[in-house]
Amino acid sequence: MRIVVVGDVMLDVDLAGEATRLSPDAPVPVVDIAAEKRRAGGAGLVARMLAEEGWPVTLVTVLGDDDAGRHLVDQLAGIRLVSGPSGVPSPVKTRVRAGTHPVVRFDQGCARPPVPEVTPAMLSAVEHAAVVVVADYGRGLAANPHLRGLLARLAGEVPVIWDPHPAGPDPVPGVAVVTPNLAEATRAAAASGTPAAGTAPGPAEAAIHAGHLAGVLRERWGSRAVLVTRGGDGAVLVRDDGHAPRQVPAPRVETGDPCGAGDRLAAGLAVHLLAGRDLLEAARLAVHEAADFLAAGGVSALSQPPVRGAAAPGHLEPALLEPNPGDALLLARAVRNRGGTVVATGGCFDLLHAGHVRALAAARAMGDCLVVCLNSDASVRRLKGPERPIIGEHDRAELLLALSCVDAVMVFDEDTPEAVLDRLRPDLWVKGGDYQGARLPEADLVERWGGRCLTVPYHPARSTTGLATALAKVG
Incomplete structure (x- = not known):
């Protein structure tokens, strides 16, 4: 039994350098690029985090048959990968940073594609999961009806953690926990007629409102729990046990880039639920681990996977599976x-x-x-x-x-x-x-x-x- 991460994968490209002057053509900074780093984003980032910590993980996804897809295969080296063809260009997100400050992001191939097909091998890999993380990044895999039917059945047998996306479908009923951030929860609850918080609420009012949003969404989605994350203010957990919302505080950390914090939280929840911990305890540990991840440098501190010979997506060599x-x-x-x-x-x-x-x-x-x-x-x-x-x-x-x-x-x-x-x-x-x-x-x-x-x-x-x-x- 393994942790199975299922969802959308994209290629993240970081261009880092220094900005010491303005362009003569327009009042914009000129960034002298000193370093370029590529990594698998979305569901691929969740799987990479788990693999780096030595957990047995399988990534189930779809990949494009293009250069970006082949780069993704390289970035996922060492992870058990079960993939099918996406039929569309691979999404690429390129971030430009001057020092520690983001300057601009370019998105390529990120328009919403049609719902992809899933292969029998993909469904079989999900079927044998001990815990499932659904990392939905709005590119359609989580909407596939065959996959959703399987996930709905598994939700009654193993923990399923669902990280939703505004462009994605609702989670299937019965999942162990859904993990929207505050902006995602506000947008999703608005569809149910729940108003946004008042202007500039204080900390106590903001936590109460987050708990209200979590309760509305738990009812709407039919999940066993909703954990609304609030950045540096931690998270609020609402479960189906009738108890009041529980605040999950986060330690204060200095960070210029929160990228990957939600993925790290989902990975931590998977590990702790697999180990048999109560959801509240798992949430507390996962929130602290996400804060530690950002304090240690976040995604920029992740190691690069070993490079192997590139294979065409859809005809992948299986990742090396080292017994641990x-x-x-x-x-x-x-x-x-x-x-x-x-x-x-x-x-x-x-x-x-x-x-x-x-x-x-x-x-x-x-x-x-x-x-x-x-x-x-x-x-x-x-x-x-x-x-x-x-x-x-x-x-x-x-x-x-x-x-x-x-x-x-x-x-x-x-x-x-x-x-x-x-x-x-x-x-x-x-x-x-x-x-x-x-x-x-x-x-x-x-x-x-x-x-x-x-x-x-x-x-x-x-x-x-x-x-x-x-x-x-x-x-």
Whole structure:
């Protein structure tokens, strides 16, 4: 299970320099550009923030088949990307700054396009989410009826955070929280006949009005909560529990550019709800993290992703999926907090074949998540000889993570999985049916914390050794 970010992506270009004179042609500053920086904006920025902190994230979006689309692919390197064609030019937003002060922004290809189609792979990626962030930037993906139907169903099963846009559709009913800023909330509530605040209200009146807007919108959207963000004044949370609005204060920070603060808030909410925290606690933490993000330099401080060979949008090489033990441990904790069952299995999985896939799918069907404990290259060599593995551990892990039935991978160096099992402590430890009738070697350990050992059907006609022998003959 992963955090899935679904929404519109754009290419953000920052041109930074100094302005020391006016143009002789017009009374405008001349900016001597000293640096150019590109990054993925919108839903891509949310996914980048999560990936930089090591969280397992999948980005579901549509991309244009143009130079900007290819630059976006480069900027999303290292993120699991599932995309379809947008059918329109990729949007590009170019900001010019003189020192720390914005001078002008140019928007290209940002007119409202038709609603894009979604592919089966896109829907499948969303279907297997542990938490969903909908980053709507008004370019139509959030309006796709097939995607909306899936999100409406998932809203009753997993947390869905919806970051709305004035040009986008209403959130689907039942989402965990909608996160408009004050301007967006005012505009959306006006459509329901709610008047704007009076002239220059004081802090208390402004907070009360934000809470009123949140309540109106929660009723209109049928969401479980609305969190109206108010910049340096924090946020106001209204939930469907009948309690009064709750103010969420923000620490004061000095910043010249608030860009990305809303994306950082949505990313923080996803992480904390995935960990099983209460929404109010998650909101408090996310608001503070957004303030810390701005204090540390905001989007200008984000690192550049490693550049890989550009691929044409719509024909993307899958992003490298590095197994991180923390992913599996966080996933297991989140599943247990929801009362779910953690399933684990193990093996070398050298030359992945149909027998493996059937066994993995059967194991996943026994619980709410599946973690594969994977023998490292060194471990495989000790078990099977110096010619093995045929495929390295990183590629084996990536192949496993690409399967919809596998939620996380933990690589271990020992000859047996006891140490990694003791860290993970699954509810079920599942092995192939070739162990049928025999007590699994790990049974005593797994039963120590109340777990059980089970077997799934074994398919003897399909084996790595058989495939390796056949390949040797071909060679």
